[in-house]
Amino acid sequence: MIMNHILSLLFILLISIIYKSVEENSNKRLFIRSAIPIKNKTWTSYNGAVHLSPDAIFEPTTLEELIDIVNLAIINNKTIRCAGEGHTGSSLSVTKDYLVVVKKLNKVTVQKHSKYGWTATAEAGASFGDLENALRNHDPPLTIDSAPIYDTFRVSGVVAVGSHGARTYSGITSDQLCSMKIVTGSGEVNEFSEEINKLEFNAAKVNLGLLGIMYSLTFRVEPMYxxxxxxxxxxxxxxxxxxxxxxxxxxxxxxxxxxxxxxxxxxxxxxxxxxxxxxxxxxxxxxxxxxxxxxxxxxxxxxxxxxxxxxxxxxxxxxxxxxxxxxxxxxxxxxxxxxxxxxxxxxxxxxxxxxxxxxxxxxxxxxxxxxxxxxxxxxxxxxxxxxxxxxxxxxxxxxxxxxxxxxxxxxxxxxxxxxxxxxxxxxxxxxxxxxxxxxxxxxxxxxxxxxxxxxxxxxxxxxxxxxxxxFIPDVTSYLSEVLSDEIKQFEKVRAKYDPDKIFFDNKSLEDIFNGALKDKK
Incomplete structure (x- = not known):
């Protein structure tokens, strides 16, 4: 009798845990409790050129929340695009489903590295001002070689699009990366580096948000000069x-x-x-x-x-x-x-x-x-x-x-x-x-x-x-042709990490990729 009572209590507790983990809203769509959309339903780029009203907007603060957002998208058959501070002038952040704004992921850590001397790991939403302040205040003071002119830009946005400053021999900022972690289409965290897989790392370094949500980026840094x-x-x-x-x-x-x-x-x-x-x-x-x-x-x-x-x-x-x-x-x-x-x-x-x-x-x-x-x-x-x-x-x-x-x-x-x-x-x-x-x-x-x-x-x-x-006439077909070889290599990596195209929610990129891949054998 006592055993039956205990089993009943355990059953009730189990039901309660499940209910707290997953709720069903009035539209019959599932929600994971830690993946909570913000109340605001609109998002605008910094210059007002891009204005969105997606199904939901998220502002995660932890890696666990990022993972839960991807799992929620899988459950609800939704797509995801990302944004930082909104400096991107093209339509890369445009989505009708889930917009993930990463600017609250802004921690920076500095560490010794056996190969590179010093490295700095920045969460996706850290600005270059955040990164450089951490480096400047470190003992010894450090610096990154390549950064955009404006320090308000977020590190993941700069990396995603292959942005850069004016330093000729430092190249694009992505070229300062030694590794990065991305929450991919399975909801898993995958690390990319030259040591793990050079081809995949070269895809991830300018990924246009097509491999998943970037969580952290580790840059080579050096003593201040x-x-x-x-x-x-x-x-x-x-x-x-x-x-x-x-x-x-x-x-x-x-x-x-x-x-x-x-x-x-x-x-x-x-x-x-x-x-x-x-x-x-x-x-x-x-x-x-x-x-x-x-x-x-x-x-x-x-x-x-x-x-x-x-x-x-x-x-x-x-x-x-x-x-x-x-x-x-x-x-x-x-x-x-x-x-x-x-x-x-x-x-x-x-x-x-x-x-x-x-x-x-x-x-x-x-x-x-x-x-x-x-x-x-x-x-x-x-x-x-x-x-x-x-x-x-x-x-x-x-x-x-x-x-x-x-x-x-x-x-x-x-x-x-x-x-x-x-x-x-x-x-x-x-x-x-x-x-x-x-x-x-x-x-x-x-x-x-x-x-x-x-x-x-x-x-x-x-x-x-x-x-x-x-806005340039016929630009997507032009880019399909001029980027054809690179897109075919990139697509192999993209298909591996996002086979269900959770992150492939951009009309321009779809047109460019489809044009480049149409003759793929």
Whole structure:
């Protein structure tokens, strides 16, 4: 009798545990108790270009919650896409089902490593500011070699799309990885590294969110060092000799070229924009140095504060005067160009993030194209000049599509399959031509599409996955062709870790992959 009573209590307890683990809502869909959606049903990217109302939004804080979210998607036959801070300009985060926002996964740990000396492991939602603060405050102080210009970007988002900074020989940020952990389509945690499987690691390093939800990323880091950042204002005809770029890069750590549109234009002297020969470019280069940093921490904070104020004023002057595009065409040059050559020594993170802007106010669209650099750098100079002169051709038609920056970055190649700088030749260099304008600027898509066609035809240029590209005519079929071999290799890895396509919920990627795989035998 007592035994029956005990068995009854155990049965009731078992039912209670099961009920607490799994609940059924009014729509007959199962919910795992630890995978709780947030109350907010909408999500918007940082510049407002992407706005979603998915079935559910999750903001996990632990690995266990990530696993439960994937298991919940399996149970309910749902798909998953991920987001961080929302800086991605393309549709990569778009989903109608489950959106997982990883920004609350932000822990960073630093450890000694037998092979790499030091490594740092960042959870998927850690910002580069979080990572770099942990490294800077470590004993000894450490740094990462490659990072995006803005330290608010989340590590998983930068890795997923193959993003980068301006450091030429550090390559894309993914090239600093030594391992990563991903919750894949089975709900299991899988580790990827070169030692475990080189091909799979090269797929994971630029994975577009197609292998699962990244949980942690371990980067190679090294003792802190200083960089001298030099800005030289040069006339546009400096580009007439491409060897200027090559020689500067050979004597530097990195090179970047800036151009503020129509910066030689003075409306008081000439109301017509037609003489690009008056313009100048900014030639930036970084060089490792033992010299002491020029500014204190407090001085850098003050410089960044001033930069933020300038960026807000610049943005407002352009955004609120779209109806008068001539007046705003060269506002950026007036606000940001000091017209003075400078040479400043920074600690590495400060040299990488040498300019800050107020992203809660200033909203920009970005488009970028990458192509292989000719040995004499002639195509770099030609395409930068052509882009600048094309702005003047558009201006003659009353169109001013770029009102912030046109820039050139040079990056070394890597072997991440879907990277825009993919190449088995370690000596190959790639040029990235970027166009940045205030969100909503008229004729921006027309201008970028015009240049895209030229770069696609001449160089089989690739797009930047994290920036806008889907408006370009026939771009998905073009990418299917130009990325065909890499996609076929990547697909073998993707199919292994997500056979049910839980994470393959993106129309553009589906079209690109289907086009590349249609002839697969």
């Amino acid at each position: 200083n960089l001298r950042l030099t800005n030289i204002y040069a006339p546009l005809n400096w580009l007439d000799n491409p060897l200027n770029i090559k020689k500067l890069l050979e004597s530097s750590d990195s090179v970047q070229l800036y151009y503020w549109p129509y910066n030689g234009f003075d409306q008081n002297e000439d109301p017509n924009l037609h003489d690009f020969n008056k313009d100048r470019i900014v030639v930036k280069n970084w060089l490792r140095t033992n010299d002491t940093a020029t500014y204190t921490k407090q001085q850098i904070e003050k410089i960044h504060e001033d930069q933020q104020h300038k960026s807000i004023e610049l943005y407002k002057q352009i955004y609120y005067n779209f109806s008068n595009p001539v007046a705003t065409s060269n506002v950026a040059a007036k606000f940001l160009s000091s017209n003075k050559n400078t040479s400043v020594v920074y600690q590495t993170p400060d040299a990488i993030h040498h300019f800050v802007y107020e992203e809660n106010v200033s909203k920009y669209d970005l488009v970028a194209f990458g192509f292989k650099v000719d040995p004499d750098f002639s195509n770099v100079a030609v395409e930068f000049s052509y882009a600048i002169k094309s702005l003047y051709e558009f201006a003659k038609k009353g169109k001013f599509p770029v009102n912030y920056i046109v820039e050139i970055r040079i990056l070394k190649s890597d072997e991440a399959l879907l990277s825009p700088t993919f190449n088995h030749d370690p000596k190959a260099l790639y040029c990235f031509l970027d166009f940045i304008t205030v969100t909503g600027t008229p004729n921006y898509e027309e201008f970028c599409s015009f240049l895209a066609q030229r770069l696609f035809d001449k160089y089989k240029a690739k797009i930047h996955w994290g920036k806008r590209y889907e």
